[in-house]
Structure formats: C-alpha cells, structure tokens
Amino acid sequence: MSIKDNILYFDGQLQRTPCRLVAVSKTHPAELVKEAYDAGHRLFGENKVQELVDKYALLPHDIAWHLIGHLQTNKVKYIAEFIDTIQSVDSLKLLVEINKRAEMYGRTLPINCMLQISIADEDSKYGMTCAEAEALLQSDEYRQMKYIRITGVMGIATNTTDELKLRQEFSELRACFNRLKETFFMANDDFKEISMGMTSDWKLAVEEGSTMIRVGSGIFGARDYSKS
Numbered sequence: 422m423s424i425k426d427n428i429l430y431f432d433g434q435l436q437r438t439p440c441r442l443v444a445v446s447k448t449h450p451a452e453l454v455k456e457a458y459d460a461g462h463r464l465f466g467e468n469k470v471q472e473l474v475d476k477y478a479l480l481p482h483d484i485a486w487h488l489i490g491h492l493q494t495n496k497v498k499y500i501a502e503f504i505d506t507i508q509s510v511d512s513l514k515l516l517v518e519i520n521k522r523a524e525m526y527g528r529t530l531p532i533n534c535m536l537q538i539s540i541a542d543e544d545s546k547y548g549m550t551c552a553e554a555e556a557l558l559q560s561d562e563y564r565q566m567k568y569i570r571i572t573g574v575m576g577i578a579t580n581t582t583d584e585l586k587l588r589q590e591f592s593e594l595r596a597c598f599n600r601l602k603e604t605f606f607m608a609n610d611d612f613k614e615i616s617m618g619m620t621s622d623w624k625l626a627v628e629e630g631s632t633m634i635r636v637g638s639g640i641f642g643a644r645d646y647s648k649s
C-alpha cells in the first residue's frame with residue numbers, strides 16, 4: 422500500500438467517527454510527508470523539535486503541525502511561531518514558557534495545548550497524573566494565560582498486546598478528560614480532544630472514545646533509526 426492508499430484507508434475508517442488522524446511523520450523525509458499532503462492530509466505529528474523545524478521549512482504552510490514528543494522549556498522558542506498544537510504539555514513551567522513565547526511572536530491564534538497524562542506502567546517518565554493536571558488548571562498562573570488554549574488530553578498506552586490492559590488505560594484517560602471537562606471546561610468548547618491510539622492499538626482507542634489517533638508506521642511504514 423502506498424502512503425496515499427494508507428491515508429485514504431484511515432479517512433474511510435474514521436469517516437463515521439468523531440476521531441481525526443494525526444499522521445506521525447517522525448524519521449521520514451519531507452518528500453514522504455508531501456505524498457500524504459498530496460493525498461489531502463493536513464494534520465501531522467512530530468516528536469522532535471529540530472526535525473519539526475526542518476520539515477516546517479520544506480513543506481506547505483497550511484499543514485497543522487502537532488508536537489507529540491517531550492518538549493524542553495528551552496526549545497519552545499523554535500516552534501512557537503508556527504506550531505498548531507503541543508500535545509505533550511506536562512508541567513505548568515512548560516505552559517508558562519509556551520504562553521510567553523506565543524505572546525512574543527504576536528500570534529494571531531493562540532497555541533493549542535494538550536495535557537499529557539501518564540496512563541502506562543512503563544514510560545511514566547513524562548506526563549502528569551490527572552490530579553496534577555487539575556492542580557495546574559487551578560493555578561492563578563494558568564488562569565492568566567492569554568496566548569494558549571487547552572484543547573484536551575493526550576496519553577501513550579503501555580506497549581502491549583493485552584487488549585484488556587489497553588482498554589483500561591484508554592478508559593482511564595477518558596475518565597480524566599471527563600473530570601477536567603466537568604470541573605474546568607463545562608462552558609468551553611475548545612476542550613474536546615482525547616488523543617490516544619497508535620498503529621497497533623488505534624481501533625481499541627477509537628472504541629474507547631479517542632478523538633485523535635496518532636499513526637506513524639501504519640501510514641509511512643517502519644522507521645529506520647539507524648540513519649538518525
């Protein structure tokens with residue numbers, strides 16, 4: 422299957438769902454991203470700042486770029502001008518910096534931010550607990566931010582084929598979304614995204630209420646890390 426076929430496949434699969442596809446292009450060259458673009462796709466995800474900046478420069482500017490990997494505070498400045506969404510916000514400190522840089526660049530649109538919640542056993546290095554996310558949203562600092570908007574939550578499930586476990590983790594993220602929605606965003610339609618599901622588990626994620634799946638190898642093929 423070509424990249425175009427894969428994009429059309431996912432378009433078809435998601436057609437009658439509230440879920441959108443983030444095509445994760447990390448490690449793949451801009452020419453391959455362009456193939457997906459030419460198939461009509463406009464929503465792409467990258468996990469590293471430098472790679473994102475390089476691809477942004479090479480590709481059409483009507484692409485909505487999502488950063489899905491860990492973001493260091495000192496790198497926010499490189500993407501603040503053009504980034505559509507930062508899915509991997511995992512601290513108030515990072516959010517403060519994003520807000521500051523968005524203001525400095527005088528963006529007409531705020532930077533969309535999603536709170537990364539840790540739901541997996543492993544890899545709990547990044548992401549907040551739902552309680553930490555609540556504390557962030559309660560803080561005075563957050564309430565005063567004008568250049569960001571919180572659009573939802575993101576989570577990375579355990580790398581397992583255990584369906585029950587995956588469902589539990591996805592439903593934990595959905596429960597966190599519901600709690601934050603009820604407590605902080607009842608009157609705010611911007612807060613609507615649950616980003617969960619990747620190549621191996623996206624179908625389960627959609628069944629569990631995902632609004633955004635992040636699919637890399639299922640579109641672009643296997644990644645070759647030996648070249649990077």
Ligand SMILES: *Cc1c(COP(=O)(O)O)cnc(C)c1O
Nearest residue numbers: 445468489619620635636637638
């Ligand atoms: C790489 C990556 C994906 C996509 O992974 P695939 O298994 O190739 O679909 C999704 N989410 C995050 C955060 C990633 O880093």
